Amino acid sequence: MVDPHSRLGEYAMTDRGDKYGFVLIFTGMLFAFVAATAIELAYGSFYEALAISGIIFFSSFALGLLASVLIPIFFPKQIGRPSLRRMPANKTDAARPLEQTALVRALAGLAAMLAGSRHVHLREAWAADLYGDPDTAELPNMSRRLKLAAGDVVAALRCRLDDAVIAAWRPADALFASYRGSRMAIVTPIVVAVGLVLGHEGFYGLITNADNLGVIATAPYLTIKGLRKYRQIPAPKRPERKTSPADGAKR
Amino acid sequence: MTTPIRLVLDALAHAGPDDPLWGYKLTELTGLGSGTIYPIMERLESGEFVTARVETPRPADRPPRRFYELTGTGRELAADAQRAGTGRTFPWSIRIAGWASTP
Secondary structure, X not given: OOOOOOHHHHHHHOOHHHHHHHHHHHHHHHHHHHHHHHHHHHHOOXXXXXXXXXXXHXXXXXXXXXXXXXXXXXXXOOOOXXXXXXXXXXXXXXXXXXXXOHHHHHHHHHHHHHHOHHHOHHHXXXXXXXXXXXOOOEOOOHHHHHHHHHHHXXXXXXXXXXXXXXXXXXXXXXXXXXXXXXXXXXXXXXXXXXXXXXXXXXXXXXHHOHHHHHHHHHHHHHHHHHHHHHOOOOOOOOOOOOOOHHHHHHO | OOHHHHHHHHHXXXXXXXXXXXXXXXXXXXXXXXXXXXXXXXXXXXXXXXXXXXXXXXXXXXXXXXXXXXXXXXXXXXXXHHHHOOOOOOOHHHHHHHHHHOO
């Protein structure tokens, strides 16, 4: 977690300013649905309603994000945050230069919010980065801090995207790692296809559709083999057959 | 392996045990932005190529840094990356860091 005693920590811990952005986003969504329904009722054009509601939705989403960054900067008092422009001039602690950069704090707060609970440890790392290298005792300049904070927002989004990709691959990985699962994925399409051809065209249909059936039989096999290689999953071994005492007696 | 990952691994491999790297230092050494560095570090950490630890004792005047170090597997990966990346030139900052750490 971010050090709650630091000003950056204080920002990251509160979400009062970001609430305004969300209110705008959800109001826009609501308005988009109402507008879409009204347009469809009036003109009966589904695609026109879809296009207009889409434009309203995305513009409200963009406005909401912008508001969550700009409101804490220009209206800190109204949302209950300490005013950034009235910092005491005689403050000499190391955090002071950060207190003056509202946009950096807003971006750091946005990054912390976007990163989510899985990457909560990064908040502290990002906050430490804004203080630069303590060995040189030089704080990064304003443009460098802005670049770092903007990079943190990108990092948060990319981390979340990575999480989503990992979650999406998980069931497929489990299938590739399972011998029975892979067999089922390969065999099921061809069995279904053969069943359908037999049902509709009879045995002769199997000969006339041999090329299509060949593709249906090989495509899942090659896809699974290729994806296994791509995901670096070793091919599962065939499970050993259980030998019963009766088998031994027969021999 | 992408060039940013190779750059990060190279920077971590050149870091001494008494001088571990953290996010800001990595951005300076590799020339990459923090938007690229942190997703890479998260991936390397989840793959156990890198271990991370929080700076101790916690400094009073600033948030503690998150130090990254290569694990045994990470060192092997870095060596492989260096072998595979022959012909590529690294930023001058990495080369200077390498020369500076050479006794």
